[in-house]
Amino acid sequence: MQMMTRTVSAIMFIALIAIMACKKSNNNTGTTTTTTTTDQGNGGAIGPITSPTDPSVAATQGFFLNDWQARTFTAPSTQAAAKPSATTSITVTADYSQVVSKVSKYMFGNNINPFTGQYTGAGVVTDITNLSPNIIRAPGGSLSDVYFWNSPSGGHPADVPAQLLNADGTPNTTTGYWSGQVTDSWSLSLDNYYSLLQKTKSTGIITVNYAYARYGTGPTPVQTAAHLAAQWVRYDKGRTKFWEIGNECYGNWEACYRIDVTKNQDGQPAILTGALYGQQFLVFADSMRNAAAQIGATIQIGAVLHETPDANNAEGVSNWNPGVLGAIGNAADFFIVHNYYTNYNENSSALTIFNTAAASSSTLMNFVKTSIQTAGVTQKPIALTEWNIFSTGSQQQISNVAGVHAVMVLGETIKDQYGEASRWDLANGWSTTSPGDDQGLFSYGQPNVTDFTPRPAFYYMYYFQKFFGDRMISSSVSGSSSIVSYASSFSSGQAGVVVVNTSESDATVNVSFKNYYTGSNYYYYTLHGGTDNGDFSGQVLVNGNGPSINYGGPSSYASLAAYSTSTSGGIKVTVPARGVVFLVVDKK
Structure with missing residues (x-):
C-alpha cells in the first residue's frame, strides 16, 4: 500500500512538470519543448514542439530592419465557408520553429513619378494608405537624370545644354528638364510628394540627379551637382533617411x-x-553627409550596381560593378539594384512570368553578393x-497574372533577404500604340476607366501584407510542382500561409503546421482572375466579389469578409487556377 502511494505521487509530480513545461513553451525565442498533444488532426503539431528562434540579421538587410515592427493579427469580419471535400495529395507544410527572416516593412514599397498628377485626391490617398507601402521612391527612374528639385515650373539651371545626347552621339531632339516646384494639375510637386508621404504614413527614398554631374556645362559640374543634392538634403530636413545617387547609370x-x-x-x-x-x-556622398550633419539628420546613401554579369554589356557600361566597387570601397551605405524579371518586350506566357520570380530574385542576389x-x-x-515585368503584347502588365507574380516577388525577395523593395510604379500612363503595356498599379489615362482605379496587382499586394506576419x-510543398507557398508568423501568436497556384486548374491543398498548435478557426481570402482576355484577365475576384465595371477588383475590398472555417479535421482550401489564397490560422 505504501509502494502504491509513492507511485501515484511520482506520477502526479511528473504530470505537474509536464504542465509547467507546456506553460513555459509559449514564447518566440529559445528551444523549449512541450508534451501537449491536443492538436491532433487539426493541422498543427502533435506532441512536443520547438519554439522559434530569430536568426541573425543578414548583411543584405542591415539597417532596413532597424525599423522592424511586431505585428498583431486582428481577425477581420468573417463569413462561414465549407471545407473542401475533395481528397488531395498536395500538402503545404509550414514549420513555425524555423524562422527564415524578420520581415522588413520596407519590402512593400512603390515608386511615384511626377507626370501622373498631384496625388491630392481622397480616393487615391485612401487606397495608397490601405496598401501601406511604407516607402515611396521619387522622383522617378530615368526622369531623375533631368529633375531639378528647386527649379520653378518650366525652369532649369543655366548650365545645362539645350540638347542632351543619345547613346549613339546624336542630339536628343526631345530633351526636356523637369522641375520640382510645379503647380500644374498633371504634375507632382515636391511638396505634394512630401505631403503624400505624411498622409499615407510612408517614408521616402529619393534619387538625386547624378547625370547633371556629367552633362553640366559649368567649370565644376561634379561639385555643382553634388551641391544641388546636398541642398536637397537640407531642404528635406531629415524627413528622408534613404538617398540614391543616380538611376541605372550603367545603361x-x-x-x-x-x-x-x-x-x-x-x-x-x-x-x-x-x-x-x-x-x-564619393563627391556626392561627402557633400550630402555634411549637409545632413549640419541639420542633425542621419541619412543612408546608396550606390548603383548592375544586377547581371556585365563584362560584355551590349546596352551600357562594361564591367560596371568592378569599376564602381573599386572606386568607392566601403563608402556606400547600401547598394541599389533593379529587376524587371521577364525579357524586354517579350510576349511572355503566364507560366514564363511565374517561373521568373524565384529564379531571377535569387540569381540577382547571388550575383551582386x-x-x-x-x-x-x-x-x-x-x-x-x-x-x-517587361512582358508586352497581351496586356500582361495590367493583368491578374501580374498580381500573382507580385505575390511571388514579395515572397521570394523576403526569402532571399533583400532589405528593401519598391515596385515600379503607382501610376504610369496608357499607350495608344501598345495598349496594356502599362506598369502602373493604378490606371492613368486608360480608356473607359477612371484614373487611379486599382489594377489586379493592387489587390494581391494589399491582401499579402494584410495576411503576412512579421x-x-x-x-514546403509536396504533391505538386504548380503550388508555391510562403509562410509567416505574427508576434501576436497566429501563423499564416500564402498559397499560389500557377497552373491552369484549381487545386485542393492541405495546410499543415509543424511546431505549432492551431486554434479553432482559420481565415482566408481567395483571389483569382476573371474570364476576359484569355490568360491575362484585367479583373480580380476576391472571395467571389468582382469589380463593378469590367476591370479591376471590388471597390469594397477593405471591408470584405474573410472566409472562416473550423480547424477541426484539418486545414484545407481550394486554390483557384492562377490564383492565390491568403490564410491565417488562430493560435491555440
Whole structure:
C-alpha cells in the first residue's frame, strides 16, 4: 500500500512538470519543448514542439530592419465557408520553429513619378494608405537624370545644354528638364510628394540627379551637382533617411551615359565608366553627409550596381560593378539594384512570368553578393528600388497574372533577404500604340476607366501584407510542382500561409503546421482572375466579389469578409487556377 502511494505521487509530480513545461513553451525565442498533444488532426503539431528562434540579421538587410515592427493579427469580419471535400495529395507544410527572416516593412514599397498628377485626391490617398507601402521612391527612374528639385515650373539651371545626347552621339531632339516646384494639375510637386508621404504614413527614398554631374556645362559640374543634392538634403530636413545617387547609370538609355565633351569643362570622357561613377559618387556622398550633419539628420546613401554579369554589356557600361566597387570601397551605405524579371518586350506566357520570380530574385542576389565579395568590399544592404515585368503584347502588365507574380516577388525577395523593395510604379500612363503595356498599379489615362482605379496587382499586394506576419517561416510543398507557398508568423501568436497556384486548374491543398498548435478557426481570402482576355484577365475576384465595371477588383475590398472555417479535421482550401489564397490560422 505504501509502494502504491509513492507511485501515484511520482506520477502526479511528473504530470505537474509536464504542465509547467507546456506553460513555459509559449514564447518566440529559445528551444523549449512541450508534451501537449491536443492538436491532433487539426493541422498543427502533435506532441512536443520547438519554439522559434530569430536568426541573425543578414548583411543584405542591415539597417532596413532597424525599423522592424511586431505585428498583431486582428481577425477581420468573417463569413462561414465549407471545407473542401475533395481528397488531395498536395500538402503545404509550414514549420513555425524555423524562422527564415524578420520581415522588413520596407519590402512593400512603390515608386511615384511626377507626370501622373498631384496625388491630392481622397480616393487615391485612401487606397495608397490601405496598401501601406511604407516607402515611396521619387522622383522617378530615368526622369531623375533631368529633375531639378528647386527649379520653378518650366525652369532649369543655366548650365545645362539645350540638347542632351543619345547613346549613339546624336542630339536628343526631345530633351526636356523637369522641375520640382510645379503647380500644374498633371504634375507632382515636391511638396505634394512630401505631403503624400505624411498622409499615407510612408517614408521616402529619393534619387538625386547624378547625370547633371556629367552633362553640366559649368567649370565644376561634379561639385555643382553634388551641391544641388546636398541642398536637397537640407531642404528635406531629415524627413528622408534613404538617398540614391543616380538611376541605372550603367545603361545607355540614361542621360549620364554619353556627354558632349566639347561642352564639358573638367575633362570627363564621352562615355561613362563604373570607375568614374564611383569617383563622383564619393563627391556626392561627402557633400550630402555634411549637409545632413549640419541639420542633425542621419541619412543612408546608396550606390548603383548592375544586377547581371556585365563584362560584355551590349546596352551600357562594361564591367560596371568592378569599376564602381573599386572606386568607392566601403563608402556606400547600401547598394541599389533593379529587376524587371521577364525579357524586354517579350510576349511572355503566364507560366514564363511565374517561373521568373524565384529564379531571377535569387540569381540577382547571388550575383551582386559575389561582385561585392570579389571586390573585397564589405557586404551592405541590398535595395531593389524598382521591380516589375517587361512582358508586352497581351496586356500582361495590367493583368491578374501580374498580381500573382507580385505575390511571388514579395515572397521570394523576403526569402532571399533583400532589405528593401519598391515596385515600379503607382501610376504610369496608357499607350495608344501598345495598349496594356502599362506598369502602373493604378490606371492613368486608360480608356473607359477612371484614373487611379486599382489594377489586379493592387489587390494581391494589399491582401499579402494584410495576411503576412512579421517573420517569414520555412514552408514546403509536396504533391505538386504548380503550388508555391510562403509562410509567416505574427508576434501576436497566429501563423499564416500564402498559397499560389500557377497552373491552369484549381487545386485542393492541405495546410499543415509543424511546431505549432492551431486554434479553432482559420481565415482566408481567395483571389483569382476573371474570364476576359484569355490568360491575362484585367479583373480580380476576391472571395467571389468582382469589380463593378469590367476591370479591376471590388471597390469594397477593405471591408470584405474573410472566409472562416473550423480547424477541426484539418486545414484545407481550394486554390483557384492562377490564383492565390491568403490564410491565417488562430493560435491555440
